[in-house]
Amino acid sequence: MKDSIRVISGFLFLIFFLSGNLSLWSQTAKITGSAADKPHELARVIVYADQFSKLPKTLASTYTDESGHFEMTPEIKQTDYAFLAVGLKKGEFYLKPGAAYHFTIPEDTTDKRGSVFDEMPLRFSMDADDGGLNDEIGKFNVMYNTFIYENGNKIYRGYNKQFINDFIGKVNEVYDSVEDDYIRNYVQYSLVSLQWVAKMMSGDSVISTWFVNRPVLYHNIQYTEFFSEMFQSYFGVQRIFTYSELVKAINSGKGYSAIDELLKRKEVLTADDRLRELIGIFLISKKYFSADVLRDNVIALLEEIKQNSLFPENRQVAGNYIIKLQKLEPGTAAPSFSLRNASGDTVSLKELSGKVLLLAFIRSDCKVCLMQMGDLEAIRKKFGNKLKIATLVYGKQFPAVVQYAADRNYNWPVLDIGDNILLLEAYNIRAYPTYVIIKPGGKMGMATAPMPDENLDMFIRRYINEAGKTENEQEH
Numbered sequence: 067m068k069d070s071i072r073v074i075s076g077f078l079f080l081i082f083f084l085s086g087n088l089s090l091w092s093q094t095a096k097i098t099g100s101a102a103d104k105p106h107e108l109a110r111v112i113v114y115a116d117q118f119s120k121l122p123k124t125l126a127s128t129y130t131d132e133s134g135h136f137e138m139t140p141e142i143k144q145t146d147y148a149f150l151a152v153g154l155k156k157g158e159f160y161l162k163p164g165a166a167y168h169f170t171i172p173e174d175t176t177d178k179r180g181s182v183f184d185e186m187p188l189r190f191s192m193d194a195d196d197g198g199l200n201d202e203i204g205k206f207n208v209m210y211n212t213f214i215y216e217n218g219n220k221i222y223r224g225y226n227k228q229f230i231n232d233f234i235g236k237v238n239e240v241y242d243s244v245e246d247d248y249i250r251n252y253v254q255y256s257l258v259s260l261q262w263v264a265k266m267m268s269g270d271s272v273i274s275t276w277f278v279n280r281p282v283l284y285h286n287i288q289y290t291e292f293f294s295e296m297f298q299s300y301f302g303v304q305r306i307f308t309y310s311e312l313v314k315a316i317n318s319g320k321g322y323s324a325i326d327e328l329l330k331r332k333e334v335l336t337a338d339d340r341l342r343e344l345i346g347i348f349l350i351s352k353k354y355f356s357a358d359v360l361r362d363n364v365i366a367l368l369e370e371i372k373q374n375s376l377f378p379e380n381r382q383v384a385g386n387y388i389i390k391l392q393k394l395e396p397g398t399a400a401p402s403f404s405l406r407n408a409s410g411d412t413v414s415l416k417e418l419s420g421k422v423l424l425l426a427f428i429r430s431d432c433k434v435c436l437m438q439m440g441d442l443e444a445i446r447k448k449f450g451n452k453l454k455i456a457t458l459v460y461g462k463q464f465p466a467v468v469q470y471a472a473d474r475n476y477n478w479p480v481l482d483i484g485d486n487i488l489l490l491e492a493y494n495i496r497a498y499p500t501y502v503i504i505k506p507g508g509k510m511g512m513a514t515a516p517m518p519d520e521n522l523d524m525f526i527r528r529y530i531n532e533a534g535k536t537e538n539e540q541e542h
């Protein structure tokens with residue numbers, strides 16, 4: 067595994083740039099690996115559908131065999147930032163069409179008492195037949211990061227920038243002979259980001275030189291992170307339009323043209339319709355969770371772009387943002403499941419969703435989770451048949467949880483998540499216990515509801531009252 071897959075983010079942004087000569091045809095990459103202590107475990111190759119929305123997309127999946135071996139052959143069109151996932155742990159690498167990778171995953175010795183979703187990244191060593199892509203990027207990152215650590219204060223506060231020019235010259239000496247366009251552009255955009263942060267290039271200069279009428283790197287996470295930092299900072303400082311003007315344009319209901327007119331105030335952006343539209347997608351999506359903005363209007367604007375944009379990639383980005391922003395939002399369809407209970411019978415979300423439903427995601431070795439089942443029993447008694455409860459258990463001690471509930475006469479379904487670990491991703495479970503309220507009909511109510519001792523019952527009552535009003539309206 068490389069010492070540093072990606073250059074430091076936050077105050078310096080590494081940018082790598084895909085050339086415009088991307089193949090129109092998919093090529094197969096071969097991925098093999100061994101995880102000796104993970105037999106029959108889900109293994110996946112994951113990328114982002116685009117690097118702006120960062121909507122996860124699984125390219126290939128399989129299960130490890132009895133010895134922990136796995137093999138996948140995803141089809142890809144361009145070099146991409148990717149993850150190898152075994153179980154819910156993920157480790158990052160760069161995936162190249164036609165390349166071959168072999169991963170060796172050591173025995174997992176990390177503390178397993180925390181959140182399965184937020185455990186340490188997947189550790190692995192990697193042998194890559196990819197033309198040196200991962201090796202060269204890893205070497206450059208070490209060189210770049212070392213420079214940042216040693217000169218951080220000087221970069222921000224120093225007036226003499228010659229040491230930066232010296233570093234740039236040194237980098238160019240090393241990488242000018244590299245023939246791989248991906249690596250060359252990776253290095254070039256890293257240096258541009260350094261110059262921008264060090265105030266050696268103005269925002270206007272960066273935009274006109276490195277964004278306007280340049281290829282948009284839809285599948286490049288570092289490009290998009292720099293894009294986000296650059297334009298969020300730029301429009302915050304330059305005051306091309308005010309926050310209130312942007313909010314008013316979103317809330318006006320006049321469609322995307324109202325946003326576009328604001329962006330056209332910056333003359334250099336009028337020369338690049340694709341970039342300007344992408345900036346618009348980014349800005350309105352960032353405002354989705356603002357209390358000042360009508361969320362339905364944000365989705366309507368993105369839907370307009372998805373349907374009408376002249377640029378297929380922008381249509382895809384807008385559609386991906388719609389999916390990403392609305393994940394687990396109130397009123398959207400709750401992720402479905404069908405899990406086994408202690409008797410081996412399957413119980414589905416559809417069977418449980420006739421009333422307001424409280425899902426309790428717990429880990430089988432979580433003592434706090436078990437203790438709070440008593441609080442759930444009190445809540446169940448308070449609301450009677452107006453509320454359903456189900457406990458969803460992750461971990462190997464499912465029978466012990468079932469016995470714990472039976473000994474205390476907790477008479478609601480206790481379900482085994484088993485190998486359906488993608489359900490944890492679907493509900494964004496990051497800690498245990500986590501409570502989720504589902505409205506009647508299987509619609510999301512509240513993802514990550516409060517703990518029982520933090521007024522959970524108050525929120526449940528609100529949804530029960532809402533359901534009652536809906537029933538009355540339907541009857542009349």
